[in-house]
Amino acid sequence: MNEIAIRIGSVEFANPIMVASGTFGYAEEFDGLVDFREIGAVVTKTVTLEPRPGNAPPRIYETAAGMLNSIGLPNVGVKDFIDQKMPFLRTLQSRIVVNVAGVTAKDYVAVVACLDSVPGIDAFELNYSCPNVKQGGMSFSSNAQIAEAVTASVRKETKKPLIAKLTPNVTSISDIGRAVEQGGADALSAINTLVGMAVDVRTRKPRLSTITGGLSGPAIKPIALAKVYELCKSVSIPVVAIGGIMNLHDALEFFMVGAIAVQVGTANFMNPGCAAEITRDLRCYCQQQDLNLSDLIGSLEVDG
Amino acid sequence: MNEIAIRIGSVEFANPIMVASGTFGYAEEFDGLVDFREIGAVVTKTVTLEPRPGNAPPRIYETAAGMLNSIGLPNVGVKDFIDQKMPFLRTLQSRIVVNVAGVTAKDYVAVVACLDSVPGIDAFELNYSCPNVKQGGMSFSSNAQIAEAVTASVRKETKKPLIAKLTPNVTSISDIGRAVEQGGADALSAINTLVGMAVDVRTRKPRLSTITGGLSGPAIKPIALAKVYELCKSVSIPVVAIGGIMNLHDALEFFMVGAIAVQVGTANFMNPGCAAEITRDLRCYCQQQDLNLSDLIGSLEVDG
Amino acid sequence: MSPDPSIPCKHTVDCRVESIACVAVETFLLTLRAPSIVKAARPGQFVNLSVPRCGEILWRRPFSIHQVDNESGTFSVLFNVVGRGSQALNRVQLGDSLNCLGPLGNRFQIPPGTDELIIVAGGLGIAPFYFLLQDWAQEPFQKIIFYGVASNDRFCRLDDFSRLCSSLHLTTDDGSQGEKGTVIDSLRRHLCIKSERNRFLLTCGPTSMLRAVQRLGAEFQLSGAVSVENRMACGFGACMGCPVKLKNPGAPHKPYALACKDGPVFSLTEIVIDE
Amino acid sequence: MSPDPSIPCKHTVDCRVESIACVAVETFLLTLRAPSIVKAARPGQFVNLSVPRCGEILWRRPFSIHQVDNESGTFSVLFNVVGRGSQALNRVQLGDSLNCLGPLGNRFQIPPGTDELIIVAGGLGIAPFYFLLQDWAQEPFQKIIFYGVASNDRFCRLDDFSRLCSSLHLTTDDGSQGEKGTVIDSLRRHLCIKSERNRFLLTCGPTSMLRAVQRLGAEFQLSGAVSVENRMACGFGACMGCPVKLKNPGAPHKPYALACKDGPVFSLTEIVIDE
Numbered sequence A, B: 001m002n003e004i005a006i007r008i009g010s011v012e013f014a015n016p017i018m019v020a021s022g023t024f025g026y027a028e029e030f031d032g033l034v035d036f037r038e039i040g041a042v043v044t045k046t047v048t049l050e051p052r053p054g055n056a057p058p059r060i061y062e063t064a065a066g067m068l069n070s071i072g073l074p075n076v077g078v079k080d081f082i083d084q085k086m087p088f089l090r091t092l093q094s095r096i097v098v099n100v101a102g103v104t105a106k107d108y109v110a111v112v113a114c115l116d117s118v119p120g121i122d123a124f125e126l127n128y129s130c131p132n133v134k135q136g137g138m139s140f141s142s143n144a145q146i147a148e149a150v151t152a153s154v155r156k157e158t159k160k161p162l163i164a165k166l167t168p169n170v171t172s173i174s175d176i177g178r179a180v181e182q183g184g185a186d187a188l189s190a191i192n193t194l195v196g197m198a199v200d201v202r203t204r205k206p207r208l209s210t211i212t213g214g215l216s217g218p219a220i221k222p223i224a225l226a227k228v229y230e231l232c233k234s235v236s237i238p239v240v241a242i243g244g245i246m247n248l249h250d251a252l253e254f255f256m257v258g259a260i261a262v263q264v265g266t267a268n269f270m271n272p273g274c275a276a277e278i279t280r281d282l283r284c285y286c287q288q289q290d291l292n293l294s295d296l297i298g299s300l301e302v303d304g
Numbered sequence C, D: 001m002s003p004d005p006s007i008p009c010k011h012t013v014d015c016r017v018e019s020i021a022c023v024a025v026e027t028f029l030l031t032l033r034a035p036s037i038v039k040a041a042r043p044g045q046f047v048n049l050s051v052p053r054c055g056e057i058l059w060r061r062p063f064s065i066h067q068v069d070n071e072s073g074t075f076s077v078l079f080n081v082v083g084r085g086s087q088a089l090n091r092v093q094l095g096d097s098l099n100c101l102g103p104l105g106n107r108f109q110i111p112p113g114t115d116e117l118i119i120v121a122g123g124l125g126i127a128p129f130y131f132l133l134q135d136w137a138q139e140p141f142q143k144i145i146f147y148g149v150a151s152n153d154r155f156c157r158l159d160d161f162s163r164l165c166s167s168l169h170l171t172t173d174d175g176s177q178g179e180k181g182t183v184i185d186s187l188r189r190h191l192c193i194k195s196e197r198n199r200f201l202l203t204c205g206p207t208s209m210l211r212a213v214q215r216l217g218a219e220f221q222l223s224g225a226v227s228v229e230n231r232m233a234c235g236f237g238a239c240m241g242c243p244v245k246l247k248n249p250g251a252p253h254k255p256y257a258l259a260c261k262d263g264p265v266f267s268l269t270e271i272v273i274d275e
């Protein structure tokens, strides 16, 4: 048997193919469209302490080999999440990673504290791309000290694996990565979306109600790959890769630069079965090449 | 007549469509492929003090709606540039902007000093994305203080317009923009390429000899637009937009967010006549809508 | 409107292109073989089609289910060539395979007791109503269609529509066929004629028309439903990209419904229609 | 080799697809009408073709000019379906228009006094030599072709090639036609036969083969030329993306030539061939 299971902190994942936060809802919508058993982990849509309405329309726009979004983290809030969303998630055989965000450090701590004892949750992913920066929130994602402090506070609330999700919109993602490693994160995930924009030339209005939004999809894969490679060289905790992954080939590139797992994001919209297909293809590939996943991870051959 | 001429510092450009450094050689290769009279300015391939061989192959790779390059600024050095490249450039009716880079601040000063009295040069663009960071050079592009200091030193050497070309690979491009404005730049140009990477899964090798390279093309247009928008709100000098511009429609988006001019880069490779076509299309558009270019610049309508 | 549990599940399936025909200027009728979709489909629902062989186009493209044929297991969509995606669709050939995700969204529902159904369609907004009229061919109530386009070469399948309804009112912006003007003028004149009938409005088309229909509905105190066409990335509630503003949200933090999942059909009085 | 000033200028032109035919497994002969290209083209040059209707594909795709017909003003390229670009090319239809940039690059040149021209081609490396043999049909010297492919269903236009040369040596990796083995074995055997003739080598094909030909050339002290196929973004010297390492650079800071502008044809002893 060729081994494709991985471990983050104390938790084992049957396979390294996850679905990215905000692109898989709370899994319900994918019922019947994908074989959940083939998904290593479902990362939920971001959960916040209080319910959030999300941004005004228009929220999405298609770009060359990519898309912009400014969804604005609409969600029912942590209480309703536990009551309304966890029951379905608990029925799945995938691991469940709850993605958490807040406007203040206290918010992160409070949400994780609420969730820590809820059955069926395997890990937390901390979304440091806070959407409320302009309204006075701190920029967790682009300041190493703050990111470290938030991680350390959340660390005290849970023994479950903590995955810190990093933004690529910084001068040095490895500085932030090292800081949250210091703060006690068990793993990093990267990248979140890149800040982008589009204009309707006819009406002279921005294509998104929030003017700028987040760019995702195949267009950003080369950037994601460079950031993940940089992180993998800079930290000693595992890195979960995200960004433009559409198929096994894309996933392999990320494994080779050092990622322990990957998340499928935008691809879920076009091909809801994408993550499960990648898992099946990965299993076949490992069998054909007679490899374990560990033989692939970090196997990039660099001259000199 | 609908006006599409622009001014940067003391220099007037007949139209706002330029070609980007490194994508148009020293113009010679485009002889017969484009009507030079329709190009507002030719920005030359980067010139350095000493000749540079450039990077080992492979230097380029195609990505989803984009490309990676690690050309490595091969060039004949400033002396041979004056002797071998300026004679042809001088015959053109376009404005000539010489793009300059160096490993140290002194390099920039020296190159501009050499060039300042050479006839036919209308302006300088300072390429702050120094390719030699790893070999001990300073990172001009991502440190506001250094960028300001270099700009100020170069400023002393010339009265010609100085355009500072900024990298997008930073947390805050507007910090850098304000710094070089402070340093005495007459205009900003943005963006240079984003750091990106690709892997050949079969050989497990990076697709570029330098492992990472610069991403350009339509894939990065949304990012460029967001950066240019941010810059235009932050500085009071003009901003020249670069990034994924393929046609008039793309150019209009950049004008609307506030750019005074645009540069066509990667598109020159596929469509050598691209910049001239955009100029013609812009002239038509302004005529049809009975507008001057100034009516378009910064005309984005933002609610609230 | 919450999804009807009797609607069988959405799924993805490769469909064979059975035919593609030009039915009006820049307008095509594309017929796909997909028995599983046909079986599940209800009037008002849509499919999300993969655009063939065009890497740069990321998203699928949503189209109303225009017609179904249970016997042959085929369904059709009626589409306008407006941009890259529809251009690519227009180049498919017989026998090509298109991946289809569907059926998606909710369905048209007509309140019991309705005895005059008024359909108001602008341009390709006519698309979903053929399926609806097919399905309700046996229903005894009056079916009146107000159908407006820019000029006469844009009308689609007038013969077929006229067979399925009680009366068909045509308008063109340029007066080249039917009345000159918009469907709204024509509709208003109809509504001004007092009637004992229980009228119910169904509408689909450009936003400005939908807003006008909504206003007329309010003015004449008619109920009805509107089918919206928001920009969609996924089409099944996963991306949250297609919010529709609710007039009276259930909770303050839930001001929006999703066009793809909670719609595309909404009560005429339920939503805020803006550009 | 510096560009020949007698070669007329490169330009872009929309070409009509005159025919497309499958000539071997996954191999197509595409004929385009472009009198201006035909007039300017010289053997060894290539064109850079826009891939039709596929937004995600950014670059043009370079192909050797395989054949020209002055009378009809058409030229052909021979291509293998290997990836996205060539797949898209393979779907063009008669009458479609393809944008072509060319002719690009330098040309094959044979030293005066040559009386045995040895062509060594692997796979689609055969492409440029048809044009060359067409052009030099009247030259009196011996033309010997060593042509190797993976298996017999990959050979292209053997009849045509055999008419244009003095002898045609075929090899296949699997022995399904001609000799089993590589062109290199076959070539070595030929070179071992002493000859008074002035031999000149021309080669195009996979890198490993080119390297082996280069070694054989050195071993037997033959001169020759190699046509390289580097990855190209522009094809005309603008991007500097296609460097070829020179064995003896003119200056220390000029260790590279550009495949598209200074090549694709280089002297066999001039360049370092590596993966």
Ligand SMILES: Cc1cc2nc3c(=O)[nH]c(=O)nc-3n(C[C@H](O)[C@H](O)[C@H](O)COP(=O)(O)OP(=O)(O)OC[C@H]3O[C@@H](n4cnc5c(N)ncnc54)[C@H](O)[C@@H]3O)c2cc1C
Residues within 6 Å of the ligand: C046, C059, C060, C061, C062, C063, C064, C065, C077, C078, C079, C080, C081, C082, C083, C084, C085, C086, C087, C124, C127, C128, C228, C229, C230, C231, C232, C233, C264
């Ligand atoms: C539920 C629903 C049903 C629809 N039914 C039909 C139909 O039956 N016939 C028909 O011709 N059109 C229908 N549309 C609209 C159709 O989806 C768009 O016209 C089509 O996606 C345009 O794609 P494009 O690439 O050709 O145009 P683009 O170049 O992408 O855009 C052209 C215009 O189409 C609109 N559009 C683009 N993408 C989408 C999208 N994903 N969702 C919604 N609108 C979009 C944009 O507002 C834009 O103005 C429907 C849309 C929805 C949401």
Ligand SMILES: Cc1cc2nc3c(=O)[nH]c(=O)nc-3n(C[C@H](O)[C@H](O)[C@H](O)COP(=O)(O)OP(=O)(O)OC[C@H]3O[C@@H](n4cnc5c(N)ncnc54)[C@H](O)[C@@H]3O)c2cc1C
Residues within 6 Å of the ligand: D046, D059, D060, D061, D062, D063, D064, D065, D077, D078, D079, D080, D081, D082, D083, D084, D085, D086, D087, D124, D127, D128, D228, D229, D230, D231, D232, D233, D264
């Ligand atoms: C001067 C020159 C002449 C050529 N002549 C022919 C010919 O006559 N017939 C033929 O079949 N092929 C020829 N090629 C190779 C041909 O250009 C590539 O096979 C083609 O571009 C592949 O495109 P793709 O999208 O199908 O493959 P991709 O999916 O892009 O890549 C498949 C393979 O093709 C190679 N390739 C891709 N793009 C390029 C590029 N821009 N330049 C060079 N190689 C590339 C890559 O190394 C890769 O391994 C020539 C290349 C050059 C540089």
Ligand SMILES: Cc1cc2nc3c(=O)[nH]c(=O)nc-3n(C[C@H](O)[C@H](O)[C@H](O)COP(=O)(O)O)c2cc1C
Residues within 6 Å of the ligand: A020, A021, A022, A023, A045, A046, A069, A071, A073, A099, A127, A165, A191, A192, A193, A215, A216, A217, A218, A220, A242, A243, A244, A245, A263, A264, A265, A266, A267, C239, C240, C241
């Ligand atoms: C529509 C949409 C919504 C998203 N919502 C979230 C979110 O709620 N929380 C989060 O951490 N990331 C969110 N993301 C970011 C993705 O999880 C992912 O990091 C990013 O899209 C890059 O991956 P991709 O290119 O595969 O989509 C969202 C992305 C998209 C496209």
Ligand SMILES: Cc1cc2nc3c(=O)[nH]c(=O)nc-3n(C[C@H](O)[C@H](O)[C@H](O)COP(=O)(O)O)c2cc1C
Residues within 6 Å of the ligand: B020, B021, B022, B023, B045, B046, B069, B071, B073, B099, B127, B165, B191, B192, B193, B215, B216, B217, B218, B220, B242, B243, B244, B245, B263, B264, B265, B266, B267, D239, D240, D241
């Ligand atoms: C092949 C290539 C070479 C480049 N060389 C240079 C260079 O020498 N100096 C420079 O300032 N920018 C260089 N650039 C960056 C471009 O000028 C431009 O900023 C960038 O490509 C984004 O624009 P685009 O998307 O239109 O290509 C180069 C870009 C490419 C693709």
Ligand code: FES
Residues within 6 Å of the ligand: C231, C232, C233, C234, C235, C236, C237, C238, C239, C240, C241, C242, C258, C259, C260, C261
């Ligand atoms: S289109 Fe994705 S939620 Fe509606």
Ligand code: FES
Residues within 6 Å of the ligand: D231, D232, D233, D234, D235, D236, D237, D238, D239, D240, D241, D242, D258, D259, D260, D261
């Ligand atoms: S391909 Fe651009 S320089 Fe050769």
